[in-house]
Amino acid sequence: DVKVTQSSRYLVKRTGEKVFLECVQDMDHENMFWYRQDPGLGLRLIYFSYDVKMKEKGDIPEGYSVSREKKERFSLILESASTNQTSMYLCASSKWGTGDLNTEAFFGQGTRLTVV
Amino acid sequence: SQKIEQNSEALNIQEGKTATLTCNYTNYSPAYLQWYRQDPGRGPVFLLLIRENEKEKRKERLKVTFDTTLKQSLFHITASQPADSATYLCALDARPRGADGLTFGKGTHLIIQP
Numbered sequence: 680d681v682k683v684t685q686s687s688r689y690l691v692k693r694t695g696e697k698v699f700l701e702c703v704q705d706m707d708h709e710n711m712f713w714y715r716q717d718p719g720l721g722l723r724l725i726y727f728s729y730d731v732k733m734k735e736k737g738d739i740p741e742g743y744s745v746s747r748e749k750k751e752r753f754s755l756i757l758e759s760a761s762t763n764q765t766s767m768y769l770c771a772s773s774k775w776g777t778g779d780l781n782t783e784a785f786f787g788q789g790t791r792l793t794v795v
Numbered sequence: 796s797q798k799i800e801q802n803s804e805a806l807n808i809q810e811g812k813t814a815t816l817t818c819n820y821t822n823y824s825p826a827y828l829q830w831y832r833q834d835p836g837r838g839p840v841f842l843l844l845i846r847e848n849e850k851e852k853r854k855e856r857l858k859v860t861f862d863t864t865l866k867q868s869l870f871h872i873t874a875s876q877p878a879d880s881a882t883y884l885c886a887l888d889a890r891p892r893g894a895d896g897l898t899f900g901k902g903t904h905l906i907i908q909p
Contacts, residue, residue: 720901
């Protein structure tokens, strides 16, 4: 059974803390993504990566950074957590595709982060 | 600006009937469109993908249509069951390169009443 695993289901952090959210996939996928999901706003793409050490900004990268040192692992970093970063964070992976050969995304269970 | 719209209100359907969900988009030319199901507190799960040159795709009780002229996809669940209650998301590849992440609609909350 293919899997995307996020390190924590629930996390509570203080304002100003540096926060690491970890994601591991076991499908040998090239692409990995971080989204956040908020009521009324839906899923929004923060960062993505299509190869080791490669990263691209999504729609809302401000306040975040990422790291991809190994193919199976993609980390999201909140440099200095703020209350407006309280959200559900979802990691996803997909196989590399070009043009219309792209394939579906597999999501982790999500990490509900609360910044107090 | 680019936009994906799904029914923002919850959709209540009686068990056994067909549920039809709508996804409209503007200012995109997607190569394909995908539908996902999301249950509370969990990540989305892929259901179906339909390509721009396909009119219709079926999988068991699910059917998706894709009209690139109308810029619309319809998602149907036939013989609906209470277990089909969930939020359904449509997603487009809205970026120039195929692997750059999907853009999601906000989802439609479907409730199947016994």
